[in-house]
Amino acid sequence: MAERPEDLNLPNAVITRIIKEALPDGVNISKEARSAISRAASVFVLYATSCANNFAMKGKRKTLNASDVLSAMEEMEFQRFITPLKEALE
Amino acid sequence: MADVAVGKDKCGEQRLVSLPLSRIRVIMKSSPEVSSINQEALVLTAKATELFVQYLATYSYRHGSGKERKALTYSDLANTAEESETFQFLADILPKKILASKYLKMLKEKREDEEANDGDKSDNDEAES
Numbered sequence: 001m002a003e004r005p006e007d008l009n010l011p012n013a014v015i016t017r018i019i020k021e022a023l024p025d026g027v028n029i030s031k032e033a034r035s036a037i038s039r040a041a042s043v044f045v046l047y048a049t050s051c052a053n054n055f056a057m058k059g060k061r062k063t064l065n066a067s068d069v070l071s072a073m074e075e076m077e078f079q080r081f082i083t084p085l086k087e088a089l090e
Numbered sequence: 091m092a093d094v095a096v097g098k099d100k101c102g103e104q105r106l107v108s109l110p111l112s113r114i115r116v117i118m119k120s121s122p123e124v125s126s127i128n129q130e131a132l133v134l135t136a137k138a139t140e141l142f143v144q145y146l147a148t149y150s151y152r153h154g155s156g157k158e159r160k161a162l163t164y165s166d167l168a169n170t171a172e173e174s175e176t177f178q179f180l181a182d183i184l185p186k187k188i189l190a191s192k193y194l195k196m197l198k199e200k201r202e203d204e205e206a207n208d209g210d211k212s213d214n215d216e217a218e219s
Contacts, residue, residue, distance in 0.1 A: 007113070007116050008116065008117050008120060009113075010109055010110075010113055010114075010139075011109075011110065011113070014108050014109055014110070015143060017108065018108065018109075018140055018143045018144060018147075019143060019144075019147045019162075021144075022143070022144035022147050022148050023147055023148065023151055023162060024151075026160065027151065027159070027160060027161060027162060028160060028161040028162070029147075029161065029162045030161060030162070030163050030164060032163070032164040033161075033162050033163050033164050033166065033167055036164055036167050036168075036183075036184055037143055037146055037147060037167065039183055039184075040142075040143075040146055040167070040180050040183065040184065041139050041142060041143050042117055043179070043180060043183055044138075044139055044142045045114060045117045045118060045135060045139055046117060046118075046120070046121055047179055048135055048138060048139075049117075049118045049121045049124060049135065050121055050123075052131065052135075053121065053123055053124050057123070062125040062126060063125065063126045063127065063128050063131075064118075064124065064126070064127045064128060064131040065128050065130060065131050066128070066130040066131055066134055068131060069131050069134040069135055069138065070134070073138060076179075077175070077176050078138070078141075078142070078145075078176070080141075080145070081138050081141045081142075084137070084141060085134050085137055085138060085141075088106050088107075088133065088134065088137045089130060089133075089134070
């Protein structure tokens with residue numbers, strides 16, 4: 001399956017905005033750091049998907065659902081995400 | 091931290107997330123064993139990715155060397171990947187950088203070690219026979 005490289009990347013502008021909003025005012029991000037975080041985010045998606053898929057398969061389902069993603073977060077030790085994620089569902 | 095209002099619009103879910111769902115979906119589908127992804131799972135993954143970006147950035151900034159720093163640099167991120175268990179899955183894609191001269195020196199020292207060990211072995215053989 002040939003994906004064009006840019007298809008697996010997330011848009012720079014959005015990534016930059018998310019980073020800037022998270023960091024204190026006046027802190028800059030080097031271009032290299034931004035690019036690294038973007039790559040890390042793509043890897044995160046892959047890792048989370050693979051992990052969530054394991055839960056789906058355990059439940060003998062072919063479709064990934066919300067609880068699979070939440071279980072994946074637990075497994076990956078990102079429990080801190082679970083509450084805000086549940087809120088996003090409401 | 092900019093957070094979103096919890097609303098119940100028709101397109102409420104879409105607005106909670108800045109990252110484009112279509113792109114997130116492409117990345118998820120590139121994973122070999124995945125058949126299909128329901129809409130909620132897609133939205134949650136996108137949202138989780140945003141939270142991840144925030145967390146990685148703030149963690150790396152806080153744990154970076156020196157106080158009152160004005161910038162987040164690549165090496166802050168590489169240090170995080172190496173030192174934090176949570177972020178260790180990133181270690182391969184965020185390797186620490188070293189000067190080429192230092193790397194060449196390390197290679198040279200390694201080769202010298204290996205040659206010295208081989209030398210010891212053959213000395214032992216000679217002694218026994």
